[in-house]
Amino acid sequence: MNSEFTEIYNNYYSLVLSTLYNKINDIDDARDIAQEIFISCYNNLEKIEDTRKWLYGAIRNSIFKYLKKRKDDVDIENVLNEASLTFVNGMKDTRIIIQQAIEENEGFKDEKDKLIFDLVAVKYFTYE
Numbered sequence: 001m002n003s004e005f006t007e008i009y010n011n012y013y014s015l016v017l018s019t020l021y022n023k024i025n026d027i028d029d030a031r032d033i034a035q036e037i038f039i040s041c042y043n044n045l046e047k048i049e050d051t052r053k054w055l056y057g058a059i060r061n062s063i064f065k066y067l068k069k070r071k072d073d074v075d076i077e078n079v080l081n082e083a084s085l086t087f088v089n090g091m092k093d094t095r096i097i098i099q100q101a102i103e104e105n106e107g108f109k110d111e112k113d114k115l116i117f118d119l120v121a122v123k124y125f126t127y128e
Contacts, residue, residue: 005042008051013038016055023063027117033062 016037020030037058041048048054 002042002045005045008041008045009038012051012055016059019059020063024066027113029066033066037062 013034017030017034020033021027024030024033037055040058041051041055044054
């Protein structure tokens with residue numbers, strides 16, 4: 001695997017996943033969307049000038065598509081603005097939200113799923 005992509009993945013996966021989860025409140029869908037974002041990142045790596053800006057745009061677009069598909073009574077613009085604040089401010093604010101979700105045991109299949117999410121999203125572990 002491309003070492004540049006591995007570095008991007010290791011540096012940003014937790015942030016991308018936690019931002020997605022914070023906005024869509026479904027860990028499985030957040031993981032699927034994060035996977036799609038990083039596949040697209042890998043496929044477009046040569047064209048990406050600013051990784052963080054590219055990921056931010058990919059997150060916004062993905063959240064928009066997800067919410068539009070669900071057709072809930074959600075203020076999409078507000079959710080997207082909150083997502084940008086989460087991503088721009090980084091993990092500090094998001095970790096608090098994630099920790100609350102972990103403590104409330106929201107959206108996890110079992111304890112293993114909860115533990116893995118905690119290690120990756122809160123404690124910066126990678127899948128490696």
